[in-house]
Amino acid sequence: MITRALYSLLTYAAQPWVRRKLARRAQVEPLYGQWIEERFGHYADAVDLASWPAGGASGAPVVWLHAVSLGETRAAAVLLARLREALPGMRLVLTHGTATGREAGKALLQPGDVQVWQPWDTPAAVGHFLARFRPDVGLLMETEVWPNLVAGCAQRGVPLCLVNARMSDKTYQESLRLRWLAGPAYRGLHAVWAQSEADAQRLSSLGATVQGVLGNFKFDATPDxxxxxxxxxxxxxxxxxxxxxxxxxxxxxxxxxxxxxxxxxxxxxxxxxxxxxxxxxxxxxxxxxxxxxxxxxxxxxxxxxxxxxxxxxxxxxxxxxxxxxxxxxxxxxxxxxxxxxxxxxxxxxxxxxxxxxxxxxxxxxxxxxxxxxxxxxxxxxxxxxxxxxxxxxxxxxxxxxxxxxxxxxxxxxxxxxxxxxxxxxxxxxxxxxHRGAAEKTATEVAAVLTRTRR
The missing domain is CATH 3.40.50.2000 (Glycogen Phosphorylase B;)
Incomplete structure (x- = not known):
């Protein structure tokens, strides 16, 4: 708890730097300059709360999917197609960290879905995000594990899963050096489904609950x-x-x-x-x-x-x-x-x-x-x-x-x-x-929702 508190102080202190970085990026990619306050947990125009589902045991589920950049968003398209088949009427909250991801993600939205920026990893921004959208399940694509995001979901009873998960040896070595911070984050995930046995072994050694090796969604994608x-x-x-x-x-x-x-x-x-x-x-x-x-x-x-x-x-x-x-x-x-x-x-x-x-x-x-x-x-x-x-x-x-x-x-x-x-x-x-990972993952996510929404 103390180590995460220190991490939280650093993320709070870094917010002015984040704003300056976004302003610089916006000079080349204007999308970085739009809806900046979403990154800090303020969603004035993101959703009409009167029409937003309450979540919980009744009604169609609210699925939050985080695809940080373009590659993850393309892979997410295949998973979303399978999820919509497995979870009729689901409402989607789609988040990104990059302009290319957000631009590509627009094509994945259906009426009633919401697309916003990923919250910066402070307890306040994460808390505002979760309170505003009330997801029934959270799905992080591939590598995006943030300590306060994981802790915030655990505190609110939101099962947070890492899907299409991968971890390079370089990232693994870095995580070992920061085990005081990375360990609780990986242990706090509800479930992990890995791309390969090597990914599964690295994630498991950091404390993640790896429930299967399902392959890579990207093999399921069909070129236009x-x-x-x-x-x-x-x-x-x-x-x-x-x-x-x-x-x-x-x-x-x-x-x-x-x-x-x-x-x-x-x-x-x-x-x-x-x-x-x-x-x-x-x-x-x-x-x-x-x-x-x-x-x-x-x-x-x-x-x-x-x-x-x-x-x-x-x-x-x-x-x-x-x-x-x-x-x-x-x-x-x-x-x-x-x-x-x-x-x-x-x-x-x-x-x-x-x-x-x-x-x-x-x-x-x-x-x-x-x-x-x-x-x-x-x-x-x-x-x-x-x-x-x-x-x-x-x-x-x-x-x-x-x-x-x-x-x-x-x-x-x-x-x-x-x-x-x-x-x-x-x-x-x-x-x-090597096809089939997306369908298997959608089945697993549906099972998580069945267990946690009773």
């Missing part, structure tokens, strides 16, 4: 068919293989540029001085790179920065937001839109995995696999060990020692029809072999 078809049509018109850098992170684009300059040194800026026959290939496109490069940064606030980086290096750049009915001819396409990953994967023959070349832990490659795109990964995969291991074993992905190795393997695969087809088939088969 229209976006995927459009992407494949544009890929066919590219005239050469398309190499995608998926969810690239800060510093990684420069790593890629360094490789391109070394391996294909005839930079676009030099074409004017080159012999005419080297300027264009038979399709009329400029030569230099043996593939069409498509870069999709992970964070929207970096879209303009990444486009400028390639332009400054001498490459012509066409941004998705400026295309007409088809991609513009350019050395580099930059995917600067949200909610269109299926389109971008549809355009790609092969993909590099962002976050895996710098020591950032990687990104989830399951969506790429669902779109039939082979993935070439760097050495840093600690956030997605299970998915990357499964993909590599299936032949849908290849782990590479660095980005130079990954580019070489990706380019070679894109030019080898038999190898490419084999990896594409393996990618499509990966999802089919």
């Amino acid at each position: 068919a229209a976006l995927l078809a459009q992407g494949r049509a544009w890929r066919a018109g590219a005239g050469r293989p398309v190499l995608m850098f998926a969810s690239s992170r800060e510093g990684e684009e420069q790593m890629l540029l360094d490789v391109l300059k070394e391996k294909w040194p005839l930079a676009p800026a030099e074409y004017a001085r080159a012999a005419p026959e080297t300027i264009a290939n038979q399709s009329g496109q400029r030569t230099g790179l043996p593939f069409q490069l498509l870069v999709v940064p992970r964070h929207p606030q970096r879209f303009a920065e990444v486009a400028q980086l390639f332009a400054d290096a001498g490459y012509t750049v066409a941004r998705r937001s400026q295309w007409g009915e088809a991609p513009e001819t350019a050395d580099v396409w930059v995917g600067d839109s949200l909610g269109e990953m299926a389109l971008y994967f549809g355009m790609a023959h092969v993909a590099l995995l962002g976050g895996s070349f710098a020591p950032l832990g990687g990104q989830n490659l399951i969506e790429a696999a669902a779109c039939g795109v082979p993935v070439f990964m760097g050495p840093h995969l600690f956030n997605f060990t299970e998915a990357s291991t499964l993909a590599a074993k299936a032949g849908a992905a290849l782990r590479c020692e660095d980005i130079a190795h990954a580019v070489a393997e990706a380019a070679a695969t894109a030019g080898d029809t038999a190898r490419l087809q084999g990896m594409q088939d393996a990618a499509l088969g990966l999802g089919a072999a």
